[in-house]
Amino acid sequence: MAVIAWVVSFMALLGGLALRQDVPFRHADEIANGLLFAAFLACPLLWRDNPLGVPGKSRFMLCLAMILALPLVLMPGR
DSSP states (O other), rough: OOOHHHHHHHHHHHHHHHHHHOSSSSTHHHHHHHHHHHHHHHHHTTTOOTTTTTTTTHHHHHHHHHHHHHHHHHSOOO
């Protein structure tokens, strides 16, 4: 589980940084902030001691739900 969390953390961090720098569209900043927050949630090194009492699996599932809900954010509002 920790290896998957590291992979998701690096993917979200690099995706957020790349989106912030190189992709100019209307909601790029919001999505980049969401990806950076996902990287923060998934990083096992920052949450090793459970400072807020939230176990790692719950944080990882929250991060995975955020990533899977990203297409809903990208859908245009009508």
